[in-house]
Amino acid sequence: xxxxxxxxxxxxxxxxxxxxxxxxxxxxxxxxxxxxxxxxxxxxxxxxxxxxxxxxxxxxxxxxxxxxxxxxxxxxxxxxxxxxxxxxxxxxxxxxxxxxxxxxxxxxxxxxxxxxxxxxxxxxxxxxxxxxxxxxxxxxxxxxxxxxxxxxxxxxxxxxxxxxxxxxxxxxxxxxxxxxxxxxxxxxxxxxxxxxxxxxxxxxxxxxxxxxxxxxxxxxxxxxxxxxxxxxxxxxxxxxxxxxxxxxxxxxxxxxxxxxxxxxxxxxxxxxxxxxxxxxxxxxxxxxxxxxxxxxxxxxxxxxxxxxxxxxxxxxxxxxxxxxxxxxxxxxxxxxxxxxxxxxxxxxxxxxxxxxxxxxxxxxxxxxxxxxxxxxxxxxxxxxxxxxxxxxxxxxxxxxxxxxxxxxxxxxxxxxxxxxxxx
Numbered sequence: 120x121x122x123x124x125x126x127x128x129x130x131x132x133x134x135x136x137x138x139x140x141x142x143x144x145x146x147x148x149x150x151x152x153x154x155x156x157x158x159x160x161x162x163x164x165x166x167x168x169x170x171x172x173x174x175x176x177x178x179x180x181x182x183x184x185x186x187x188x189x190x191x192x193x194x195x196x197x198x199x200x201x202x203x204x205x206x207x208x209x210x211x212x213x214x215x216x217x218x219x220x221x222x223x224x225x226x227x228x229x230x231x232x233x234x235x236x237x238x239x240x241x242x243x244x245x246x247x248x249x250x251x252x253x254x255x256x257x258x259x260x261x262x263x264x265x266x267x268x269x270x271x272x273x274x275x276x277x278x279x280x281x282x283x284x285x286x287x288x289x290x291x292x293x294x295x296x297x298x299x300x301x302x303x304x305x306x307x308x309x310x311x312x313x314x315x316x317x318x319x320x321x322x323x324x325x326x327x328x329x330x331x332x333x334x335x336x337x338x339x340x341x342x343x344x345x346x347x348x349x350x351x352x353x354x355x356x357x358x359x360x361x362x363x364x365x366x367x368x369x370x371x372x373x374x375x376x377x378x379x380x381x382x383x384x385x386x387x388x389x390x391x392x393x394x395x396x397x398x399x400x401x402x403x404x405x406x407x408x409x410x411x412x413x414x415x416x417x418x419x420x421x422x423x424x425x426x427x428x429x430x431x432x433x434x435x436x437x438x439x440x441x442x443x444x445x446x447x448x449x450x451x452x453x454x455x456x457x458x459x460x461x462x463x464x465x466x467x468x469x470x471x472x473x474x475x476x477x478x479x480x481x482x483x484x485x486x487x488x489x490x491x492x493x494x495x496x497x498x499x500x501x502x503x504x505x506x507x508x509x510x511x512x513x514x515x516x517x518x519x520x521x522x523x524x525x526x527x528x529x530x531x532x533x534x535x536x537x538x539x540x541x542x
Contacts (some may be wrong), residue, residue: 120293125250133249134258138265139272140302141242144234144289146204146273147211147295148176148227151484152356153274153377154281154288156363161285162218165496166360172227177480179231184477185329187240190375196248199241199311204303206233211296214501215289240470245306248314267385274378282371328467337458338450338468340524342475344406345451347517350479351413352444353511355380357487357506358437362497365428376434380441388442389449392426402453408523409443410514416440417514420506425500458524459531 125133151173158169191199209542210233214226246262273295280294281287332338358380363373392409396402420436423429452469459467486509492500 129309130250134262135265136305136309137242137246138262139269139299140204140305141266141296142269142273143298143302144238144242146270146277147214147322148234148287148290149173150277152359153277153374155356155359157281157283157288157374158287161288162220163219163221166492167181167485167488168220170484172223174481175224176227176231176277177477177484179228180235181474181478181481183231183236184473185467187236187238188467188470190236191240191244195312196241196245196314197306197312199237200245200306200310201303202243203233203238204299204306206237208296208299208303208357211292211299214232215292215296239473243469245310245314248396258477263389264386267389267445270385271378275375275523278371278374280379283369299492304337328464329471330520332464332467332471333465335460335468337455337524338461338471339475339522339529340520340527341451341454341458341460342472343520344403344454344517344524345472345476346479347513348406348444348447348451349476350483351510351513351517352448353479353483354487354506354510355437355440355444356484356492356504358440360491360498361429361503362433362437365500365503366430367434368430376402376437380437382522384438384442385445385449388446392443392446393453396450398475401457401525401528402450403457403521405523406447407518407525409447410518410521413443414511414514416443417507417510421503454521454524457528459527 151169155169159166162169207230210226210229214223217226246258249258249262262458277291278295280291284456356377359373359377362368362376363370368376376398392405399405416439418438420433420440423436424439450473455468456474464534487506489507490509491500492502
């Protein structure tokens with residue numbers, strides 16, 4: 120069913136604001152990516168403990184993806200987003216006023232609920248329905264470009280506020296809480312009341328959809344590919360410590376590079392890889408090639424001596440890997456059509472794929488932090504051998520399952536051609 124047309128001004132306002140506020144919602148839960156060292160100093164603990172907060176968040180988030188879709192179908196995207204922004208505001212104020220590890224664990228659990236269960240699917244639906252149905256591809260492409268821009272802005276602001284002064288983390292979290300409050304008001308006015316909770320019986324969730332999803336091979340293929348590249352992207356967080364401890368950069372300088380490594384390059388990487396994927400007529404084939412190129416780059420980094428004189432070479436390799444990772448992040452969900460996932464189960468399929476993909480958050484950060492941290496809390500340079508071997512394994516998994524997606528696409532194409540000949 121075609122959604123109602125909206126003016127170009129309203130359409131672009133929705134896409135831009137949805138894209139900009141999304142990274143604000145996820146910055147504090149994932150603050151370890153950019154300010155890991157400063158957080159460890161502020162909370163007077165070590166990196167594995169800080170990474171453990173993110174793993175706890177990921178565990179709760181993982182079991183929330185499919186229920187999040189059902190929640191959105193029931194209450195609608197607007198109510199879900201507004202509630203999320205308001206409740207997250209309260210949690211961030213609590214976060215800024217405590218240094219208790221026990222309380223922070225509770226906060227991370229609650230943040231998983233307000234930023235995943237009540238927000239994630241609501242945000243996806245709101246972006247998909249920002250305009251008409253035919254605008255969905257454009258909405259996601261430009262929406263995620265704005266997400267990357269928002270990540271740069273919040274990352275640079277966070278680095279400027281905190282820098283080498285960990286005590287400023289509290290001020291940073293207060294500012295982000297205020298942004299959430301503004302977001303709640305903004306989305307209350309710019310989103311229609313009926314967005315995301317259609318009265319159409321065919322569009323509502325059915326248990327039969329979940330059973331069909333489980334029986335569809337393409338769902339598992341795409342889920343594992345997304346898992347492999349998402350987990351590999353998460354391991355590159357360790358490059359922050361590699362640049363500061365191994366190649367002599369300050370924490371503030373390494374955090375500045377991390378902003379571009381984690382998000383900034385996405386402004387150009389996504390559109391570039393998306394364009395190449397269209398020309399190749401297959402995102403899966405492109406991602407398979409990227410897996411090979413990334414493996415070569417990581418091998419070069421692995422054998423680069425830890426020497427301050429080689430810091431520019433290290434930065435170049437790190438940013439090249441980041442460019443490819445962020446580019447893949449913008450197109451890996453685009454494999455769903457290639458994997459022959461039917462449109463009528465696409466929503467439920469996305470939930471299952473999210474469970475597979477983001478399950479990495481429950482362990483990958485703790486693993487990597489454990490690899491590069493000695494028992495006494497000091498940095499362990501030799502642990503990067505394990506990090507790189509893990510990266511090679513993840514890229515190999517991505518290579519194998521993109522190959523399966525390509526075969527699935529050829530199989531379904533052959534079946535359709537045979538049906539046409541019979542017809």
